Amino acid sequence: MDQLVKTRYADLYPEMGTNPIPLSINKSPDQYEKERRLVFEPEWHLIGRIEQVAEAGDYFVQDVPTFGVSLLIVKGKDHKIRALHNMCRHRGNKVVSTGVSSGHAHGFSCSFHGWTYDLSGQLAVTPDEDQFFSFDRADHGLAEVHCDIWEGFIFINLSKTTPAPLLDSVAEFADQFQGYFKDLDLFAHFSADVDCNWKVILDAFAEGYHVPFIHGKTLPEAITGGNNPLCHMQNIRLFKRNRSLSAMGNPDYQPTPLEALVGAKVGTPIFPALKADLDELPPGVNPEKNPEWGFDINIIFPLSYFAVWANGMVLVYNFWPTGVGQTRFEVKLYWAKPANAAERINQEITRVMTVSVVREDMSSLETTQEVYQSDAFDHIHLSDQEIAVRHNYELISAITGWPLTPNKN
Template identity: 35%
Template sequence: MARFPKPAEGSWTEHYPQLGTGPVSYEDSINPEFYEVERKAVFKRAWLNVGRIEQLPRKGSYFTKELKVANTSIIVVRNTDGEVKVYHNICRHRGNKLVWNDMPLEETSGVCKQFTCKYHAWRYDLDGNLTFVQQESEFFDLDKSRYGLVPIHCDVWEGFIFVNFADRPEQSLREFLGPMITDLEGYPFDRMTSRWHYQSEVKANWKLYMDAFQEFYHAPVLHANQSPTAYSKAAAEAGFEAPHYRIEGPHRLVSTSGVRAWEMSAEMRKPIEDICHSGLFGPWDEPDLGEMPKGLNPAKCDPWGLDSFQLFPNFVLLFWGQGWYMTYHYWPTSHNTHIFEGTVYFPQPRTPRERIAQELAAVSFKEYGLQDANTLEATQSMIESRVLDEFVLCDQEVLVRHLHKETAAWIDQYQRGTAGV
């Protein structure tokens, strides 16, 4: 595999001198006290993606989301005017969880005209207004207009639904995203409705898993067994460097070249890939998606492999050159555990062959993800030993540096604000 040149002057890391080049600490990934501050300083202040508009296909459609990091459950719903609204999933009477099925801690979805509490049958319309109280006359001067559902700030960008738990968000969603992300506008997200979703609890801090997908230094080694021996051996010996990194505000991007799998020699491919015309890079038959937005493939790679946009704090948009995309979410559940969600999006298949090609790509992604998760649990177990307290990073790991430094900066800003500094 070819190595790509460095920027015209210096390394990638040196282009961001504020990050430094020394060893880094992972105390932020093993300290329970740090995690408790991080929940307030980061996850209750940043805009968080909780889903896509296709999950709300009609008026009255809703889904719930369990967000342990914010110590709440939320309801995301399309109201009668077609607008997206988000509420805390709690009844104003006695605090029962309002929307759930058989298991209170499991997420659910559906369509309704109103939400009815299972406990005492209080009812709320899709705009969160309290509309019915069982035996209302038994209450003392009850003003129903004061007891609607508790709203949460929400906004939609390119079909992605974001929430913000701050009393007053410090930035609008668009300001928070910034030009690097908004330059993705125009990508045909609405055509990508063939969807596969995976979820797993990982016994590692959420940042460690994000780190794994912010560099490709590990790929020729960790994922060697996913490729034919001749190819993986050559890749490991040659190494790999991405041709483009970018940091903008709290967000990050790594862009890479790719390979046209069908142009590789037969011994470099797996038999199943020849049968299904697909693999890790996606289906070989690239769909016609029209002109791509200016924010993609900034290095002008030919062939282009993928762009991975890391949206702070815990959301990743990953675009493949073969005409499909993925999202990752990392939802913390403690200082050393989190829920990882991976979702794969393709255009609707037109033939059985296209469907099979999409399924092979989705399954290939799942296998790679499991390899990363398994390694990160081993990492978590050893950094918690505190045998070492600092770790060296190479130039390809510049985005790893940035995530940990940015998290620390948000915490410092929060603590200064709460201390009145």
Template identity: 30%
Template structure:
């Protein structure tokens, strides 16, 4: 008879370098602090905004609105196959070039005065351009830094940012081994929530709440042996972090999940491996993106700030290959519906936490040992704000 696997939680002694002190509550609601984060982090970090499968051929484009920066971006695959990012703004008088969310085109033409730009951002033509006191070369679309890793598209609004792979460090190679690097399709769920981006994000990097908020839907992650579903390992890589998620060795898998997953994936899920050495790893990339290394489903979540007490989340489940038949299509949508159901259990309690913090009743909040990733995130945020303000001579 096989020996039942034992569970040992991570000890506080291994995490003391993160500190034990209470965390100022203002970090989750204060408008001044949010503005410092916005300047120091979101206008200067690599932000995940999509996947290369959305741009399958030359001329494919997607539009992304980054409210935290007040910008609209065009992500375009050029004739040469390169993916580039441009501000969605005509260089004549600022009119946005398109309000389409996605599509395919050979050029972008301003609806106001018909200035026309190529897929590489160059100004191709403009009516009566000879009467302007400039050159076409000086009127190209403003470009934004863009790079990819594991098929994921990242942009950076800062000037001369560090290369993406340098930013990711040793996690870059691990990410490239994940199924998302081979994804060809995805299901997506977008939500707005009345909560600070960190409060929203923190809910998804700690398991302390699972047995209380997800007593039914979270049973694959906890059991009598591990009643809180705590991870078996945490790792820290500069501002980034990972956790190895413990999995119930005898999960209940719904029939439709079986169709979407396939026999091999189900067997892997029961082994707690789900397809590889990083199968149960949770990769949290600073500041606001995480992805699960599971094969089925391959799940990612990014939380964009909309204000001191508002944020937007984009949840995706990535798939390899087209749907084999109607049953598989239905099963994949069912898996996405299950993810929405689980998330629906979280939203009200996250917003309740935001209302409580915004009331000013608490000056500090407290993290326990197994909320280590939450503590690490706030430490990385504070470090980034301090470094930016020191460099700018505005520390305060």
């Protein structure tokens, strides 16, 4: 691992500075309202993969608690993927009930009065239609939300006006992953309501400094061993609004006995030292083309995160702010659909380990927010390895006008 970058990121990105970050930005209700209006509402949010709606009639439900809406993502007979408000245009009941997360349908029928919509959201059947007044079904389809696709990832946008194109949001990532993502099956999906500001969660996933400590029991050697005991990133890229981090795996990692046994059966253990042909990876994946690559984290402004693991697994995170001190954190895991029992069992130990790691990541969030709420300290210090955390604060500060100067509220 001699090729580990020795440069200070602060020198690569001098505009980031090195000042402490004031905590008030994570606890001010006024600031939260500003962020909601200027940061969350105009932007695109990554919510899933095209494989989740492979066939016409396939659908899934995506709740977006930041805006208090439930969306229906559905592939129409015209093979277009649409995002529709999951809300009957008659009296507002959900057309797909709470508790149903995905399925296959020929149309959507509201359980309240039987209004039925086709796969494009058009109102097809209104029982006892003569009893309505100057009624035209064409005026009463399910309301459509901006929806677009990049590299097979489905994004939605809830702004009331025409948003900037998705490609402007993906920006520097746009042509970095061409053709890489395919046949990704959603195999695990979970969420939790966490009592902390959305930035506190995002911060927890934007650096590797925490790994040897908070994950000391679960990942004792896998990505921190060898010559990189403190989990320095091999590459951190700060773009205009997006950012990415690339982490190495430890080629000398000795898996636990059952990890090793199951991994040997399928050839893609949880933490591989990558032997694949590095030249086949597109520029955005393992940007250093390091044979000891572990995984990459890519954060698309403002609330979307996708990670790419050397073993082929892809993770999508959503940080849905629901209040100045509340966030719904949502995790989706994708991988090739298992072809046999060995792959299914390997997927399961990988899922169990991933959930363990994520629950560890989440363990510090609420206590952190609790301390931020107190007046014990008014600022925090970030290391050079935490420059991606700083990048987010600089960005939010610039957009909302919140001064990043300690001792000012």
